[in-house]
Amino acid sequence: MNSFIYDIPVKVYFGENQLSHLGEELKKYGNRVLLTYGGGSIKRIGLYDNVIEVLHKAGMEVFELSGIEPNPRIESVREGVKMCKEHNIDVLLAVGGGSTIDATKFMAAGACVEHDPWEFFGANAKPIERALPLVTILTLSATGSEMDSGGVISNLATQDKLGRLAQPLLPKVSFLDPTLTYSVSAYQTACGAADIMSHIMEVYFNMNKDLYMLDCFMEGMLKTVVRYAPIAIAEPENYEARANLMWTSSWAINGFINGGKKKAWSCHPMEHELSAVYDITHGLGLAILTPRWMEYCLDETNVEKYVSFGVNVFGIDANQEPMTIAKQSIQRLSDFFFKTLGLQSTFTEVGIKREDFKEMARKACRYGDIRGFKTLTPEDVERIYEMCL
């Protein structure tokens, strides 16, 4: 069992009508705020007007950067960095989902250095020692960016989609209001659920001995998503469902569940190559890959992990052969993604083509084999891609 450091000093205002605290939190850092967001959805749901009103009441000077795209691009980050420097920004306020928050994190870091923000990524990445303070208002339960220290940025020029973790990227404060996710579509809710589950499963499926207490928490969060994602899809304004998904999305990836586990993730690097090339929704890519990855990795040495998963998350009868339970577990997860949540189930359906597998597999392993639950070579990754056709 490895030692670890727990250090997640993000303050969270959870629930409805907490925006009254936004002004006091921002003003701790200064007066000049860069407000970042994506498309028009925050205007449609009235959030934009509320935020602007609070900012003006607090006497903040507001600069705006909109149009941050899903799978956010380095160009947006560069634009944000430029604005931070030009306008002497004191604090950034990201309003949106993981894409907006991710992009804004690297604006905050980029504002503190002279080099191009793309140099924060890749094999010879530059250190991230400082960042401007970041406050977030979350509108989509999925990536957990509101409470973690990482982000993922795409560079279409190089067909790269790369992640980076660094403690200074952690938001100072995040506002989590489940009602702001009422307008999230059934499809995006389903993709978000798959993303949350993947974040947990990437850690859960690990043969390193670690804290049982954390395994229990992971199983509890997986059960929570299985219970509430279908409710949120059927009743978009069900507060209980939206609240459970929202708080689970944050805890799935803020680092708590890692404990001392040190294994790499598997499905995320495989998926990032898909969405780098095809620009498909991250959660959908994960949903298609995850059951195939589980099937590919299953063997006698790791079957017990599948058994715990199936019994404790899906309530599968424990009085069966381990291998039987394991296969049922994979089937139950597939059924959940593709029947209950209604997500597309194959690469063929979403237009991902065999001809790109070799190159995507090579890139997924650009830093070496994926040393996760089971070590995956580029050939393994290709085979898993093939299982998704």
Add this chain to the structure above:
Amino acid sequence: MNSFIYDIPVKVYFGENQLSHLGEELKKYGNRVLLTYGGGSIKRIGLYDNVIEVLHKAGMEVFELSGIEPNPRIESVREGVKMCKEHNIDVLLAVGGGSTIDATKFMAAGACVEHDPWEFFGANAKPIERALPLVTILTLSATGSEMDSGGVISNLATQDKLGRLAQPLLPKVSFLDPTLTYSVSAYQTACGAADIMSHIMEVYFNMNKDLYMLDCFMEGMLKTVVRYAPIAIAEPENYEARANLMWTSSWAINGFINGGKKKAWSCHPMEHELSAVYDITHGLGLAILTPRWMEYCLDETNVEKYVSFGVNVFGIDANQEPMTIAKQSIQRLSDFFFKTLGLQSTFTEVGIKREDFKEMARKACRYGDIRGFKTLTPEDVERIYEMCL
């Protein structure tokens, strides 16, 4: 479902051999440290020497206050406050269990005010707006003081034992090394387990609708204690058992599981009166009280909570009448405390006498009825005490 604020910025070094980071963490706050501890146990296990060596290597000027008692007393707090003021202390380092950490929290706060630290307690308690920075090294898994913002202090002169919560009391950094609990006796391990379970159950047993995700986490932590406390008792140097108990003890009471729940605790105020008068171990008092309290509160309106508890924590067969499951749940908990952990099961055994019930019940309700899971008047508390005979 109520809104809430999550704000637990404690940094934790978890695991063996993390003390090498102690110097760098303390030096963030200054050079003059007040080291506090209880009896000689930290010397017996060699921890005292290790800490002193690290402090000297870091060039800290060390002042010491030892002899902090179990159920720590206001006199010790006063002594610590005096030392902080006399020696211009920059940072406090508490080495021990909840008693030492609790007492040190109020030294840290008392050092910032002119009035007597006992004025932080009671009906007209003075505000706690500041405290000197506090770092802790934990040697007993029980109270969770290493990661929460509260503490409990006894005043034998007034026969009071009172708690207080305030955000400035939160430790900056806590070192959690499971090997430091290897020397904790079977009895103290059992009492600690009961204390941890009580912290969770005080929140879990609550009819306010809140996040299912948090209920799952609570059930997972309770399962963890049920699984590992007997192992830690049988094999005191089992790292896995000690580690699970240690991290669970912190998360049982750091505030995360509260979500938006606003109900008062029940067993803790009833127990504090016992240990204020009889000076018995807190966890033992809780173990005796909790199953009786559950029995006293059980009715048709709340039976489902007992069912979830019994099925999800003790694995009781769900295919029975709810009331049957509820009664089995109470029995399983009693068996766990009094058979598996071997704790004494009645007030009679530990010498608590009926003649004190009326006064203790009155004091348990000094601020009004206990508005917890079920509202308890002084008469209710007396009746629960009687069930413990």
